[in-house]
Amino acid sequence: MQGQMGEATIREFEESSIRREDPGHVGRFKTKINKSLTVFQVATKINNLLPGGAWKPKNCFSRTRLAVIIPYRDREFHLTLLLSVLHPLLQRQMIDYRIFVIEQVPVRMRAHFNYDPFKDTLIPCREAGLPFKKGDILHIVDQTDLNWWQARREGDKNMRAGLIPGKQLQERKEAMRRTVGTLDGGLYRERENKGIRSSTMNGSLDSRKARKTKKIMYQSENSSDFDNAEIITYEEVEKYYPESGRYRPIVLIGPPGAGRNELKRRLITSNPEHFSATIPHTSRSKKPSEVDGKEYYFVSRTEMDRRIAERRFVEYGEYKGNLYGTSIESITSALNAGKVCVLTPHPQALKMLRSAELKPYVIFIKPPSIERLRDTRLVPTTKGNTDNGMIQKTFSDEELHEMILNASKIEENYSHFFDKTIVNDELTTVFTELCAAVYRIEHEPQWVPISWVR
Incomplete structure (x- = not known):
């Protein structure tokens, strides 16, 4: 120039x-x-x-x-x-x-642990920390620092963002806690889950009383997700808005005796045109009085084995030499018919159920305290139903303790899959709460894993 x-x-x-x-x-x-x-x-x-x-x-x-x-x-x-x-x-x-x-695209995380900054010895400034509870939705404002994110609770009118531990830092902290045998503040799944692995067809976790053997179908290369120790800290989520005529499956998880099967029965009975159960497959021979596709789908043993190998069942098991299973197709057929599919599977089936195709809403039916169980379950109570009517069942004190133990194991290993927890203290009240939750699912946006909507 x-x-x-x-x-x-x-x-x-x-x-x-x-x-x-x-x-x-x-x-x-x-x-x-x-x-x-x-x-x-x-x-x-x-x-x-x-x-x-x-x-x-x-x-x-x-x-x-x-x-x-x-x-x-x-x-x-x-x-x-x-x-x-x-x-x-x-x-x-x-x-x-x-x-x-x-x-910038907003980042929102569901927290899978409780956090109190005043109990955290690593935080740079405790007063600047943001306390939250497990299940809270956090609006992540800044992730520049991998160890300390800035966030605020979703829906909190307080505009101030606070410090929370980043995912990598929290995973390291939980890994250290795991080595000293503590589970506080996070989710740790032990490598040996013998009680969880020995499942039965009716959902029991105690193999000693099993009459039917249930197996949860996984590919061997993917089964390590449940075998190895895993730490869950945050899950990125986004709002899912209900689609007209397309409903999310309702999945009721819980230990035997907690009341999930009775709640399922009441929900379907309340509106059979709206709610539907799945029709299982079986390899046993059809009885003269049975109709294919009504109580069961009847297929050959060879066909059943082939579908199992193709990963077309969310769970399956064997009883008296015959295979039984719940297929993914039976769930999608109910959804395609414009109905709400209600399931009560074993918790391990959540691995297959939680997909972008199905988008299940998982409710954990949790038993109340042992004292409350003694007041309500030691007297004859509804255990289930048959074609001839209701079965009355009295629980022993040992069975009540086993119910609490099984619930604790389920919650420890699968709580990061739960969308809602309902304590079954009184059945009528709990059913009302369940109906209210189902209504919200059908009419209000819900937080789901971000992979389900993108």
């Missing part, structure tokens, strides 16, 4: 490009901020602002062209304040500029 213009021409160009003597361009910068304005209102008050957030001086040629990139995520108030100051500041310097506001 110097070869074409010469030093004198360059000096004249510099002096004419910006009028340095203008008193409005020197001295202390003063601006008035109206905190009640919106971003749109701020833009309308900027003189000569061009479309796209651009501005350039009219009476001179700016030697500088500037692009300002502002990362933005759900903080309109702060963005308004920044633009109220930034526009007049840049215009005062006679800069040809354009402001780009890049809206």
Whole structure:
């Protein structure tokens, strides 16, 4: 450029490009901020602002062209304040500029552990920490620091973001706790889950009383998800909005005796046109009085084995030499018919059920305290039903303790799959709560794993 213009021409160009003597361009910068304005209102008050957030001086040629990139995520108030100051500041310097506001995709995580910053010895500042409970939805504001994220609780009117442990840090902390045998503050699945593995067809976790042997069907290369120790800290989620005529399956999980089968029966009986159970497959021979596709789908043993190998069953088992199983097709056929499919599978079946195709809503039916169980279950109570009517069953004290133990094992190993927990204290009250939950599922958006909606 110097070869074409010469030093004198360059000096004249510099002096004419910006009028340095203008008193409005020197001295202390003063601006008035109206905190009640919106971003749109701020833009309308900027003189000569061009479309796209651009501005350039009219009476001179700016030697500088500037692009300002502002990362933005759900903080309109702060963005308004920044633009109220930034526009007049840049215009005062006679800069040809354009402001780009890049809206970042919000990140929301479901927490799978409880956190109290005042009990955390690693946090840089306990007062800056954000306490939360297991199951809370956290709006992640900043993940720049891998060890300490900034977040706030979803729906919390307090705009202040606080520090929470990042995923990597929390996983390291939980791994250290695992080595000393503690499970507090996170979810740790032991490698040996013998009680969980020895399941029965009716959902019992005690193999000593098993009459039917249930097996949960997994590929060998994927079964390590339940065999190996696993730490669950956060799960990225997004809202799923109900689709008209397409319902999510209701999955009731719980130990035997907790009442999930009775709740399923009541739910289907309350509206058979809306709720539906799955029809299982079996390899046994059809009885003369049975109709294929009503009580069971009857297939050959060879066909059943083939479908099992093709991973088409969420769970299956063998009883008296015959195979029984719940297929994925039986669930999807109920959903395609516009019905709400209600299931009571073994907890390990959740691995197959929790998919973007099915989007199940999992409810853990939890027994109450042992004292309350003694008050309500030591007397004859409804255990199940048959074609001839209800079965009355009295639980022994040993069975009540086993129910509590099994519930604890299920909760310890599978609670990160639960969307809701209902304590079955009194059956009528619990059924009302279940119906209310089902109504919300069908009419209100719910948080689901982000892979289910993207």
